[in-house]
Amino acid sequence: MNILIPLQITDSMLASCTVAEPAAGETAWAAGTFAIGDRRIRTSTHRIYECVAAVSGSTPPENDPTHWLDAGPTARWAAMDTYISTQTTATTSVSFVLRPGFFDAVALYGLTGTTLQITLKDAPGGTVVKSATVLLEEDPLDWWDWAFGPRRALTKFFLKGLTPYADPELTITVSSGTGEPVGIGMIVVGSLTPMVDSSTWGGTQQGASASPQTFSYIKVDEFGNTSIVKRRAATDMQFKVAMPRERADYALALVQRVLDVPAAWIATDATGYQGLNVFGLGSGSMSYDSFGMATFSGSVKGMA
Structure with a gap:
């Protein structure tokens, strides 16, 4: 289990964005x-x-x-609030250039488009130290799905193990076909903190679950007619993390730090477990099982 606590993106950290402020349809306030x-x-x-x-x-x-x-x-800053459903949108391409200071991981949510490109430079206009281009499609389930199934959009992406620099330049671009919609719902940049590090045993146990939630208004009248008013949706997560007992106090303190802070909770970044990557509010309890073992039972309330 890893927790990525977002850096708060300030005006000085946002070097540029292809969406203006005010954006099309927005009007600045004046007396x-x-x-x-x-x-x-x-x-x-x-x-x-x-x-x-x-x-x-x-x-x-x-x-x-x-x-x-x-x-x-505003449209320009929608990708930096605490809600995935508030996207920064455009057509064809949308791009952010950030100078956030020290960080070692990036998580993106609410992606709309066909291609994601991330480029990290060691300084503004400096040397490219990491570059990744990702097709925003889920892998097919089988050969039939590959040949005949609909293409399922990949809406989230996680990149870790980045080298921290004092003044890096991070460029995030989502693109699509000409005139097609693109968007980014949430940009999370920060320091990735594991509950259990790789130097010891432990980690997320089997049986972790993801629970889709809807906030739509669903009403059934006395004749059985159903009306649905579409609203936001989110995904909650439940998990258990086993760890050495001597790691328990550290893990508990880590969770206490983020009880009221929306963060990226990544139970595992293994292929095929996208559902166990949730941005939201986490909580849970620590069980000191024995002299040598402890278990954290946690849950994350996903942000819509």
Whole structure:
């Protein structure tokens, strides 16, 4: 089990993005008169605000909750909030260039497109030290699936073992056919921390599970008619990690650090276990089983 705690991406870390701010359809806020339903963005907070009560004045929306509702991130910064479903979208290609400081792993969620390319340089404009190009398709289940089955999109990607640099340049690009939609729902960059390191025994036990969850509104009336209002969906995860008893206190302290911090929880990065890679809020309990063994029973509440 590995936990990737995200670095908070700040303005100084985002060197460039192919999506502008304001993006198409977004309007920057300026003092004036607003009617219910008007939407404006603030480039200082990178948030969209919707007017919920008519107002006239010069108080910025983030300081006037009586008249303005925070409606979510701007298009440019949607990939850096804490929700996978809020994508930074474009057509044909979308690209981010980040300068986040020290990190050794990247996890991406909510990917839409056909190809992902990641390039790491040791400094801005420096030498390429890592490059990966990934086709965003799940492997076929069998020969029939390969020949006749529909292509299933790969929506998440995890890259570890990167060499940390003081001022690296990380470029993330998702592309597709001309005019086709592309998007990135969540960019997680940080330091990968294992519950159990490779120098000893232990790890995620068999039987870990992933549980898809929907927040759609489903109503069945008295005649049996079903109506569905589509909303966000997420995936929860349950797992157990066996470890030497002397590792238990460290693992417990690690989980305590991230109890209220959305993070990437990767039970295993082995091929065929994509479902055990979940971005969300983790918790659990430690069992000190014997003098030499402990077991952490954990769960992750996936972020929609």
